Amino acid sequence: MEGRKPARVRCVINGHVNFQCAVRPKGGGGFYINVATALRQEGKLVLGQKLHATVRRDDSEYGRDMPEELQELLGQDKEAKRLFENAKPVNQRAMIHYIASAKSIQVRIDRAIMMTDRLKNGRIS
Numbered sequence: 001m002e003g004r005k006p007a008r009v010r011c012v013i014n015g016h017v018n019f020q021c022a023v024r025p026k027g028g029g030g031f032y033i034n035v036a037t038a039l040r041q042e043g044k045l046v047l048g049q050k051l052h053a054t055v056r057r058d059d060s061e062y063g064r065d066m067p068e069e070l071q072e073l074l075g076q077d078k079e080a081k082r083l084f085e086n087a088k089p090v091n092q093r094a095m096i097h098y099i100a101s102a103k104s105i106q107v108r109i110d111r112a113i114m115m116t117d118r119l120k121n122g123r124i125s
Helices: 037-042 068-076 078-086 089-100 105-120
Strands: 007-013 017-027 030-032 053-057
Touching: 017 037, 068 078, 068 089, 068 105, 078 105, 089 105
Parallel strands: none
Antiparallel strands: 007 017, 007 053, 017 030
């Protein structure tokens, strides 16, 4: 995997903590996956605990599931769609995560509008 981008995967820990992430090289032939604090808290995971993890390839187009609100907006705004498609993959995933992390539909819509405006103003590439 050295010299290549990290593999995007879907993980399930202990049968119920589901998330998308990257498998990263650790050195010496090993690999690791970061598990965010919110996910560790959700799964009540603690350091040193044995767990069961299932890892499979993430075949989503952007390495994260596209929120419906952003998909709808990009379908209506061709310039934003073109700019989003040309953005760096890390920026695409960051936008998707930021929008999808909102709990309410209205906040996801507001965030999608704000992020497409940032794309069009050249503040995201």
